[in-house]
Amino acid sequence: MTPVRLYDSFRREKVLFEPLEPGVVGMYVCGPTPYAPAHIGHAYSAIAFDTIRRSLRFLGYQVRYVRNITDVEDKIIKRGNETGEDPMALAARFAADYNRDMARFGVLPPDIEPKVSTHIAEIIALIERLIATGCAYQVDGDVNFEIAKFPAYGALSGMKLDELRAGERVEVDPRKRSPDDFALWKAAKPGEPAWGSPWGKGRPGWHIECSAMTHAHLGDTFDLHGGGKDLIFPHHENEIAQSRGAYGPRSFARYWLHNGFLNFKGEKMSKSLGNVVDCSQIADTVGGEALRLFCVSHHFRSPVDFDFEAIRDGDGHVTGARFHSLEAADKKLEYFYTTLKRIDDFIAQSGNTGDAGDGKVLPEADKLIPDARVALADDFNTPVAMAALHEAAALANRLLDEPKGIDKQVRRRTLARLARDLRAVGVALGVFAADPAVYLAERRARLVQRRGIDAAAVERLIADRAAARAAKDFARSDAIRGELTALGVALHDTPRGTEWSVLDTAS
RNA sequence: GGAGCCAUAGCCAAGUGGUAAGGCAGUGGUCUGCAAAACCACCAUUCCCCAGUUCAAAUCUGGGUGGCUCCUCCA
Secondary structure, eight states: OOOEEEEETTTTEEEEEOOSBTTEEEEEEOOOOOSSOOBHHHHHHHHHHHHHHHHHHHTTOEEEEEEOBOOSSHHHHHHHHHHTOOHHHHHHHHHHHHHHHHHHTTOOOOSBOOBGGGOHHHHHHHHHHHHHTTSEEEETTEEEEOGGGOTTTTTTTTOOHHHHHHTOOSOOOTTSSSTTOEEEEEEOOTTSOOBOOTTSSEEEOTTHHHHHHHHHHHOSEEEEEEEEGGGIIIIIHHHHHHHHHHHOTTOEEEEEEEEOOEEETTEEOOGGGTOOOBHHHHHHHHOHHHHHHHHHTSOTTSOEEEOOEEEEOTTSOEEEEEOHHHHHHHHHHHHHHHHHHHHHHHHHHHSOTTOOSOSOOOGGGGSHHHHHHHHHHBTOOHHHHHHHHHHHHHHHHHHHHOOTTSOHHHHHHHHHHHHHHHHHHHHHHTOSOSOHHHHHHHHHHHHHHHHTOOHHHHHHHHHHHHHHHHTTOHHHHHHHHHHHHHHTEEEEEETTEEEEEEOOOOO
């Protein structure tokens, strides 16, 4: 396996990653609270950590990947009470939606997907332990964590307790010993899901589930903990306090990873600004893989500006959306899939499909995997891996275009190797998994629909043009090309006949 | 008020001490009946500004300017 350096949010520097057990990584990522359709921010985070998980595998590590679902939480209960739907049913429904959406972005299912509702016993045991160690106290049916008993509090976020109080803006529960203390267990209120506990009926507070679930599935101490930057405070800070308060100062996550946030034209995404984009809208409009490629073209820690423009009708109503940066990513995908298809076709035509690319190849073709490895081992630098993919694809196209001067066997084997390795790196990034012909056909169908192109009319014009060309009537042929261009269609004359695609105009 | 992040070509984006990856767009070329696609070449003497450290700075230090985030639910 390849040694990895990563930026640890806790130490605030890039460090050598040394898993507890060499070659084996235990990784926990904060998953969603499913109370509404997943939006692009959820996808960005899920893709970031899925890519890290895939990268670690590519680098030779065995990864145990745990991503939870917080299915008991205030927002779910509130939404359920508003709509009349049972909160647990609502959470289950949106959790299923979430997983379906993430699958469209190439996010692999976690190895373990624990839920709060199935870990109540573990949560209660952890709270009891915190009471026993003196970190938590019971008030009526509630149990709170007492921050004063955990002097290391604030190490991850850089928060200091006296400053926290200065910034206190929420109403303080007078039964708390300190305003900063947070709930581990909340006494049941009418209309809320509740479970029996030593403190009466109630439910877990937010934060405690992650401490309980990491312990249940990864043990006292584990390697990587990930989540969105916004979770650093208070969520991750509280997780640390709970877990270390219970299991000791050396327990819990050994390295912290936080992904940057998505902005829209420099603005934070928020419902009030009307710039929250649902995952299904993205996947339907440009395809899920375009978002995936967009994400891995940026470093996961960087804030990313997401280019989004609402399409409005004459009355100003939003009728659709343009995602310029995703359309660019989709076009880039077309390049890679076209390249893969060219190679696949070439290998198929050469008759020797058994040669997967083993053996001696052109030395330039041997660079892709090592280059990708170096890139991903350096803090999961996917943009640099993308650069390696571009160079490999250009090499493949060059070999396909210019057969002269290269030994036939070496050429074919080199192309087979390139296709194999492009896909191997693609697996690490979560791209290029589709059949190229299928992807290209689906992409064109999407564009045809989006642009309102009449495919049958296009085919008719192409037939007319073929007739004109056969008659060497090039003036007529060019006139038809002009008509098609006006329709937004580009033609591609090949030995197999004329193929067409949708122009990538800015329209 | 406290904590932190970011600023690299027209645009997107890597690079955290050793002389500016990659992509898009653009220009020229190869190929083509003409195109498209693909390929090739060109495209930042310079990294927001000022000062400093160093043989050497986009990278480190200090001071500015501009943008953003967290401290409250938030991926």
